Amino acid sequence: MNVCLLAPTPFSKYSMAICAMLLRENIELTLIICPSIFSVKRLITYWKRERLDLLRKIWLKILVRNSSQAGDKTMVDAFCDQQGLPVCRLLVFAKQQGLHFETVRKLNSSATAAIIKKERIDLIVFSGGGLVRPVLLESVPIGILNCHWGLLPRYRGMDTVVWAEWEKQPTGITLHYMDKGIDNGLILKVKPVQRKPDESIAHFKKRLELISLQSIVECVVSIRDESIQSYPQIIEDGKQYFVLHKRLEKAMVQVLETQS
């Protein structure tokens, strides 16, 4: 089974860790695709959607790559240190491991689909990089694997961890295949994760990041071993949630953390 990884940027440590873990599990990772970060169109699209969050991401994920220097070490950083996983750019890692690394101008294009077909990729692991359109969805026989933060089908969309906590509902992660809609493809695995008493929302999110990293790798292994079955979700069982307004998010987090 040939696997491809879609990474949001060449500097993504989360994607880097997934790559290293997949190789450790003897998964045939043959291709890494990363959309160009210097695409004006991509920047405009992101700016419209995320505004100042985009600047924050650029600062945190590109300019201050070694976040421990900024005093904001994530659990993924600690996990990489503990497991002895490499900390470098994806391009450098791909060269070291003899993997095909491709920077594409546009993720959802026939050119990207052609690269995937040429490499005879069976499964794509999605670790960020925007919305995936049919041109890419149709380029792989198995599908595009995504890890959604939130329990599907109940919580689709954005900021679902805070939304679920606010509605006093269980939260966690869901591994699913992507499709045309938003978070409504076939479900592979639902993994509830509970916030610990006194745990802050920020810490909980960091913990979820590490859990989703490990779960993606486990899921790819299960797909290779054909020990996992996917099932469809009933769309009517859930709602789509949207990005939280900053003021509301702050108030909600404050209430949730005071309650716990």
Added chain:
Amino acid sequence: MLIKLLHVWVMNLLDRLERGPSAADFIKLTTVIEPVQTNNPLLDIWWQNCFAKVSHTPFSLTELPHHNNDRKIGTSIKVLYGLDVREHLDRIKCKISQKNPLSPWDILIVLAASENSLQSDSFGTFSYICEKLLLHFEVRKNIRLSVSGLENRLLAIAVLSCLFLNRFEQEKDWRFFNTALKINDILYRQLFKRWTRAKGQVKCLTAMMAWRAFSIQERTFSNLEKP
């Protein structure tokens, strides 16, 4: 150490830039847009009701403003009076599903419908319209209108915000409150810059709706942030 300091400075700067209008800003603007002279007894009654019961302002089709001198509003209301709520909702649902633009009066009808006790079939249509409007605004950060002009756009977003806040108050669905906050931020900026340019009864209605939306928003936040 230097990077850490720089990091803190950048994060604080981004937080400051990202901060929208504060509670005080909203309240201040509410007092600016408050004194609107309408010369229309119906509107004045409606306006007073807004003051009296911010959360339960009685909206109904019969209470919609009507003024002979304002042909545009008069014609719109006349058209509206020709149909009942269910027919209006079906008409608006049809417009939305065909991706046709709405008029501010369509949204006002949905708002009026939200204040009435709807039968189950009408409620289904009403819920569908609200969900679609929510999704549409979140995706486009705007609404598609059939009429041009600043007044109409201001009125439409103010009414949409009121509709979402109504839905939030009735269903306790915080998704609607969340989107209403985003609309209120836009409404605040538009009103702050262009309030003096708006005129006529549309201005009056916008003032009512904006006043109502900002008031519900701030009241909800004060309850939420209460220690």
